[in-house]
Amino acid sequence: MSAHTTTPPTDDLVDVAVIGAGTMGSMTLWQLAEQPGLSVLGIEQYGPAHSYGAFTGESRLYRAANKEGLIYTEAALTARRLWAELEAASGRRILERIGVLGVGPTGHDALEMTIRTATDNNLPIRVLDATDLRREYPQFHVEDDDMGVLDLLGGGLRPEVAVASALHEAQKHGARVLFDTTVRAIEPGSSPDAPVAIVLDEGGGARSSDTSSGGELRTVYARKVVVTAGSWTAQVLPELNDLVKPILFSLFWFMPRNVDAFAPDRLPGWMRDLGERHAFGVPSLDGYSFKLAPSIAGNEPAETWDALDFDLTREQVREVGRIGALMFPDVDPEPVRWSRHPDSTTADHVPVIDAIHDGRVVVAGGMSGNGFKFAPAYGRIAADLALTGTSTLQQSMFTVESHRARAAARAAGGTVDGADLILQGH
Ligand SMILES: Cc1cc2nc3c(=O)[nH]c(=O)nc-3n(C[C@H](O)[C@H](O)[C@H](O)COP(=O)(O)OP(=O)(O)OC[C@H]3O[C@@H](n4cnc5c(N)ncnc54)[C@H](O)[C@@H]3O)c2cc1C
Structure with missing residues (x-):
């Protein structure tokens, strides 16, 4: 029974x-x-x-002018209002309102969709060319045809x-x-x-x-x-x-030589597309390292939770070190720490x-x-x-x-x- x-x-x-x-x-x-x-x-x-x-894992990106499509805009804006309500009710700071900067080749899908979402919903953004990026955000390696889109309502959440x-x-x-x-x-x-x-x-x-x-x-x-x-x-x-499968995402922290340039008053939350590589992260919240989360090979969903492998090979860590140093020339090419966390995903x-x-x-x-x-x-x-x-x-x-x-x-x-x-x- x-x-x-x-x-x-x-x-x-x-x-x-x-x-x-x-x-x-x-x-x-x-x-x-x-x-x-x-x-x-x-x-x-x-x-x-x-x-x-x-x-x-310390932080999560919040973006209002999202790059995933217009169906998410209302949820993003409702969430921003509710984050503020939760902050007021709890007396704790949850959203660091520092903006989120997307950097990638001019015409990249994600940047185009961010601009479209912002335009359709009247959300504040700034569009930067390679010269602007090099002047204002020298932390990044910038290619001549790169552009940036700064989502001014974006920021970093304290999960x-x-x-x-x-x-x-x-x-x-x-x-x-x-x-x-x-x-x-x-x-x-x-x-x-x-x-x-x-x-x-x-x-x-x-x-x-x-x-x-x-x-x-x-x-x-x-x-x-x-x-x-x-x-x-x-x-x-x-x-x-x-429909719903378990998956792992990995976080890495790098040590910049000049950590002041990676503080939240100088670096917003960010996303970077460089060649085939993609990563996102937030500025330094601990005063010595900053977070970089790359897409890495072997990051496919698992069929069962028990099949998730929470470890990384030395070669995977070295590869992320190379990505970090490529995207941010001033960082040591070895993550100072890393961790892996389970989420669920759909196709x-x-x-x-x-x-x-x-x-x-x-x-x-x-x-x-x-x-x-x-x-x-x-x-x-x-x-x-x-x-x-x-x-x-x-x-x-x-x-x-x-x-x-x-x-x-x-x-x-x-x-x-x-x-x-x-x-x-x-
Ligand atoms: C490394 C990483 C980086 C990310 N970065 C971003 C980002 O920058 N921006 C962003 O928007 N999103 C980001 N995400 C995604 C976001 O964090 C997740 O999508 C979200 O936290 C998922 O929440 P959830 O409630 O589904 O899962 P969880 O937060 O894991 O909650 C599930 C809960 O259910 C409990 N539970 C499960 N089974 C049972 C059971 N049988 N009985 C009792 N309790 C149970 C678990 O213990 C857990 O507490 C990231 C995710 C990861 C992993």
Whole structure:
């Protein structure tokens, strides 16, 4: 007999449960908890603002004039407003408003789309030619045909501070969060009115080897469930295994010889396309090194979470050293530290944010290395979908149905809706 067929005891029944209190989960919890009279439960396999998720690593880029396509503009601008609200509520600084500079060959797709997004939405940008770049941003190696686009509303987010702040706000408004508790299964059952059963392992941890409880299981129930499990999405919702895959992204920190030139008052957040190479990063936040995140070979999605390899070969690290020194001639060609973090991805990098199982289960996953900037807006969509079944911020391309249709069109070699607008972001 499956757990949902028993009548849930009132103490164990909540209005909304959020599975995974990382980036999207903390933002969803914060916004749900602000609704009066709603019982809200968060369930997180690790502790608050832990070091295992997609949000770890000191900084994330925020861009308003985004290069991924016009479908993201409303979410980007809503998120910017919500970041400010979270800062005001928590009294903590989350977004360093330092701008983001894209540098690449004149006519590069990403720069053209940034200009188009800014023009269509009246967003402030500056366009720089190679002479401007060399004069104003001598940190970069600049080719004669390079140009730059400075997104004046962009900046660098403090991800750990953001997640911790949203969780504190959620708890302050009455949300309960169970930490070190892993959801082993959810059972929506077939009745559209039944609460969803959630099977908890109170030992916590992603793998059975992390568990200290010896696998004690307990079932709680929720009228609506939001799954914000990041790279673990398909473990909680195996039915999305074909759409949402785990992937690793790598961060490297380099030491410039003149770190003052890499301070936030001299260097904005940045993205660089140079030949075949692409990297992004933020200025020095620790006073001695600055972050550079390159696209590196072997960065494909994995079929399962356990197949992720968190290590790098010496040759991969040396290659990144070469990229760093090529893009920034004043840095030592050896990363001073590096780390790898799991995110979830979809085939065309568009997130999956949708309500499934008769609207009783909402999923926000497949953030594809690009979710942080939008997190409070995506949390708003997830909260709206759980509460009302719709959200004005949701894009039709985010739905499971649309993802499956695009996958089928790709498999058939046909025209795929929106394919021309979508570029990998961060
Ligand atoms: C290295 C790196 C750099 C990036 N740079 C940028 C950037 O510059 N700008 C940008 O906008 N985006 C960036 N991103 C993307 C962005 O950080 C992610 O898309 C976003 O953080 C994903 O959030 P998430 O909530 O899906 O996953 P997470 O933040 O990982 O949250 C998932 C949570 O669910 C919990 N969980 C999972 N399974 C269970 C379970 N069964 N039971 C209980 N809890 C569970 C996990 O422990 C975790 O806390 C980057 C990502 C990485 C990895």
